[in-house]
Amino acid sequence: MIPIIKPTMDGAEAEAARRVILSGWVTQGPEVAAFETEFAAFTGAPHAAAVSNCTTALHLALLAAGVKPGDEVVTVSHSYIATANSVAYCGAIPVFVDIDPATYNIDPTLIEHAFSAKTSAILVVHQMGLPCDMAAVVDIAKARGLPLIEDAACASGSEIFWNGQWEKVGKVHGDVACFSFHPRKIMSTGDGGMLTTKHADWAARFKLLRQHGMSVPDTVRHGSAQVIFETHPVLGYNYRMTDIQAAVGREQLKRLPGIVARRRALAARYAELLGEAPWLGLVREPSYARTNWQSFCVRLPNSADQRTVMQAMLDAGVSTRRGIMCAHREDVYASQPLRMSLPESEAAQDHAIVLPLYPQMTDEDQQKVASTLIEATRSKSRAQDSNPGIRGEIWWRPRIGASLIESER
Numbered sequence: 538m539i540p541i542i543k544p545t546m547d548g549a550e551a552e553a554a555r556r557v558i559l560s561g562w563v564t565q566g567p568e569v570a571a572f573e574t575e576f577a578a579f580t581g582a583p584h585a586a587a588v589s590n591c592t593t594a595l596h597l598a599l600l601a602a603g604v605k606p607g608d609e610v611v612t613v614s615h616s617y618i619a620t621a622n623s624v625a626y627c628g629a630i631p632v633f634v635d636i637d638p639a640t641y642n643i644d645p646t647l648i649e650h651a652f653s654a655k656t657s658a659i660l661v662v663h664q665m666g667l668p669c670d671m672a673a674v675v676d677i678a679k680a681r682g683l684p685l686i687e688d689a690a691c692a693s694g695s696e697i698f699w700n701g702q703w704e705k706v707g708k709v710h711g712d713v714a715c716f717s718f719h720p721r722k723i724m725s726t727g728d729g730g731m732l733t734t735k736h737a738d739w740a741a742r743f744k745l746l747r748q749h750g751m752s753v754p755d756t757v758r759h760g761s762a763q764v765i766f767e768t769h770p771v772l773g774y775n776y777r778m779t780d781i782q783a784a785v786g787r788e789q790l791k792r793l794p795g796i797v798a799r800r801r802a803l804a805a806r807y808a809e810l811l812g813e814a815p816w817l818g819l820v821r822e823p824s825y826a827r828t829n830w831q832s833f834c835v836r837l838p839n840s841a842d843q844r845t846v847m848q849a850m851l852d853a854g855v856s857t858r859r860g861i862m863c864a865h866r867e868d869v870y871a872s873q874p875l876r877m878s879l880p881e882s883e884a885a886q887d888h889a890i891v892l893p894l895y896p897q898m899t900d901e902d903q904q905k906v907a908s909t910l911i912e913a914t915r916s917k918s919r920a921q922d923s924n925p926g927i928r929g930e931i932w933w934r935p936r937i938g939a940s941l942i943e944s945e946r
């Protein structure tokens with residue numbers, strides 16, 4: 538059986554966890570501080586704060602951005618549900634914008650249509666590791682004076698072309714970026730998250746809120762020769778990362794460049810193998826982005842039934858996942874009126890699948906995945922509505938214009 542992903546961990550991570558367990562300090566202490574310093578150095582960000590997962594990172598980012606109950610946050614529906622949920626945790630409403638089917642990322646040309654007087658932030662996603670068009674989004678956020686939050690859950694090690702050079706996602710091209718270290722992502726601490734920000738006061742706020750809003754960090758109280766009484770000036774949360782997780786994360790961070798390089802090579806091989814099936818739509822990196830290929834997504838012909846293809850591949854021993862979900866189709870958001878229709882988001886969920894990709898994959902594994910996918914879709918290749926696939930910079934253009942359902946402008 539070829540799984541969708543495998544963590545890349547060995548004795549180095551086990552030894553790091555053991556070292557912490559035997560050290561006598563197991564949560565949010567020196568290892569967390571070291572992991573933050575190293576992650577900030579890796580991304581080039583001035584500040585980093587580790588937390589329990591990316592969802593809590595997003596929650597703290599939105600709070601720091603000043604998102605309040607009743608506000609609206611412009612984001613995508615086509616994402617893991619945690620993106621929308623983090624907005625709801627603030628008592629705010631996620632207002633969904635459609636995606637560009639070429640990148641599965643927010644379509645910057647539609648963002649303006651989602652604004653209202655209540656909009657208080659923009660939350661973009663670097664979906665499946667591919668950076669969204671940050672230059673366009675930053676311009677829109679600046680023009681409107683809105684804070685810009687990056688859901689970089691999948692984008693550790695991805696890069697953006699910025700001011701003439703390649704920079705890591707999280708150097709912070711918006712105000713704050715949020716990362717996930719869940720095992721489905723490409724570096725893992727079991728569970729875990731990280732915020733990087735350009736604002737020193739936001740970083741201080743993350744560190745306050747993650748530890749119950751307590752005025753004095755444990756590390757300071759522990760090291761003090763004076764008795765210190767802590768206070769709790771604001772409502773905080775327990776969003777701590779443990780030192781055991783952080784020690785594992787530090788080992789994973791050392792591996793990250795190698796993991797990204799290997800994934801990029803594997804993705805190039807998939808593109809080669811699947812190139813003989815022009816009815817399959819592949820993602821091509823735009824000129825401004827280098828992805829870490831956290832997920833390798835393939836758009837099936839519209840005439841192919843997604844579940845049937847996935848079942849055929851599973852029967853052949855190849856695990857796949859369907860396209861990224863749409864939050865607006867889940868019961869929890871279904872009653873909320875949409876401000877625009879989301880045809881590309883829905884089509885991506887219904888007609889894309891994600892293929893296995895992990896550093897340990899052999900060329901034989903990849904050939905098996907490719908041949909089972911090609912076999913499972915070949916009969917659809919001549920169908921009237923087969924989509925042209927993504928062979929140039931632009932695919933599926935001209936796009937269906939998003940129809941505005943409601944506008945409060």
Ligand SMILES: *Cc1c(COP(=O)(O)O)cnc(C)c1O
Binds near residue numbers: 591593616717
């Ligand atoms: C995985 C993921 C999250 C949630 O990350 P956790 O660490 O599991 O909380 C949020 N947003 C996106 C886009 C994700 O892929």
